[in-house]
Amino acid sequence: MRKSRIFLYVFLFIILLGVVYFWMGKSSTKQHEAISNNQVIDEAFQLIKQEAVFSKNDKQIVEGAIRGMAQALEDPHSTYLTEEEATAHDASLAEERVGIGAEIAISDGKFIVVAPLKDSPASKAGLKPQDEIVRVNGERLNGKTLSDLVKMLSGEKGTSLKMTVYRSSEERHVELHMKRETIAMHSVSSEVYEVDGYSIGIVAISIFGEKTGEEWKTQTKALVDRGIDGLLIDVRGNPGGYLFSVSTIVSTLLENGKTFAYMQDPNGVLEMLNTESKEKPYLNKIPAVLLQNGNSASASEVLAGALKDNKRAMIVGETSYGKGTVQETHPLSNGGKLKISTHKWLTPKQEWIHHKGIQADLKVEPNELYTMDVKYPHGEFRVGDYGEEIKYAQNILAALGYNIVRRDGYFDEDTMKAVEKYREESKLESNKEIDDVFFQSLSKKISDYKDRKENDKQLQMGISYLIHGLKK
Structure with missing residues (x-):
């Protein structure tokens, strides 16, 4: 009897261990659920x-892993986009978006209005260039990024927005009220430039978006109706976009059936891309020049390569960026998107321009002042001070021809003399300091300089080439 009890206890203990083991295993399985x-x-x-001292939620960890996988490709054009980033990316190529219609730049942590779009809510509300945005709907912008501000300005069509700006020209804060509206985003602009009795159509393409091909046709057909003698296509600073928009544009410049590029898949298989259009190419007989610079990339380079290899246009300017890959964007179940390079693209002569770019036929370097970005710094500075704002002023003064020895941001005696001379010649208040009025004058000087076509050496060379050919 005693032995049977011992066996019974041992048996029950073994069963108990089994239950505990099963329960712990099940619990462990739940805890270590596979992702x-x-x-x-x-x-x-x-x-x-379990171990990290800096904890993150599951979503952030998973998104970090996806981003890391994209980075492992060592391809700067392959990346993971969060749901918010994907929405912003799609909006950048869309034909319209809801907002207030203002171009805004960030300078030294301050949000400065470059310009409100014509007839936009911002323009109607009285927003002016160089206004500093300090509050949106009562919320201060301290520590905000430009992306944060864009989100604050975006919203449903018809909703109201209150904005407080600091207007340094009037030394006061101004409160503006506006309603968000649908803003049409145009990627193509055109004009006619008259010179030596010839009419040159100038068409600028800022990006290859959804409607760029349609805009191109509308603008260029209007130019043809006006009887242009030559065509100048400006893709300087164009970062690229949709390949189908390039196809539409090339099909108006080349005869049907012409090869304008090749696509090469990961296995090395080539696919020929040819022009095709239901209507007759209406620009194929008009002499053309394409302007490009080091920031002309991707789809811009497809266009340049197509025109160059088919001997359809002279390329003027600088060597292009050198992006010879095509990306596809795949939606993920978490709302984000994975953008990866899936193809190489080659020129009609089957040249891969990746990291090399497309060489200009006529190399033209722009003037130093023409390449400078318009910034909107603030502050007061005098001899002995140091800062990026002073460096900005020194670079502009030097480009304008003033005697500037140092351009490193240190306010020395030479800088003071140049500031004093500039103020005198620009009819500003006479003193030896850099202040907000001085900065505003410099920024306006750059803007006015860049607006005058005679200061654009690359454009002038392109026009001169067209005129020379037309006179033959």
């Missing part, structure tokens, strides 16, 4: 969740 089919990824995820 992928890769053991190492699951192990890393669980270790981070």
Whole structure:
């Protein structure tokens, strides 16, 4: 009887151990729930969740892993976009968006209005260039990024927005009220430039968006109706965009059936891309020049390569950026998107221009002042001070021809003399300091300089080439 009890206790103990083991195993399974089919990824995820002193939620950890996988490709054009980033990316190529219609730049942590769009809510409300945005709907912008501000200005069509700006020209804060509206985003602009009895159509393409091909046709057909003698296509600073927009544009410049590029898949298989249009190419007989610079990339380079290899246009300016890959964007279940390079593209002569760019036929370097960005710094500075704002002023003064020895941001005696001379010649209040009025004058000087076509050496060379050919 005693032995049977011992056996019974042992048996019950073994059963109890089994139950505990089963329960612990089940609990452990729940705790270490797999997030992928890769053991190492699951192990890393669980270790981070359990051991990391800087904790993050599951979504942030997973998004970090996806971003890391994209970075492992060592391709700057392959990336992970969060749901918010994907929305912003799509909006940048869309034909319209809801907002207030203002171009805004960030300078030294301050949000400065470059210019409100014509007839936009911002323009109607009285927003002016060089206004500093300090509050939106009562919320201060201290510590905000430009992306944060864009989100604050965006919203549903018809909703109201209150904005407080500091207007340094009047030394006061101004409160503006406006309603968000649908803003049409145009990527193509055109004008006619008359010179030596010839009419040159100038068409600028800022990006290859959804409606760029349609805008191109509308603008260029209007130019043809006006009887232009030559065409100058400006893609300087154009970062690229949709390949189908390039196809539409090229099809108006080349005969049907002409090869304008090749696509090469990861296996090296080439696909020929040819022009095709239901209507007859209406620009194929008009002499053309394409302007490009070091910031002309991707789709801009497809256009340049197509025109160059088909001997359809002279390329004027600088060597292009050198992006020879095509990306596809794939939606993910978390709302984000994975953008990866899936193809190489080659010119009609089957040249891969990646990291090399497309050489200009006529190399023309722009004037130093023409390449300078318009900034809107603030502050008061005098001899002995040091800062990026002073460096900005020194660079502009030097480009304008003033005697500037130092351009490193240190306010020395030579800088003071140049400031004093500039103030005198610009009819500003006479003193030896740099202040907000001085900065505003410099910024306006750059803007006015860049607005005058005679100061654009690359454009003038392109026009001269067209005129020379027309006179033959």
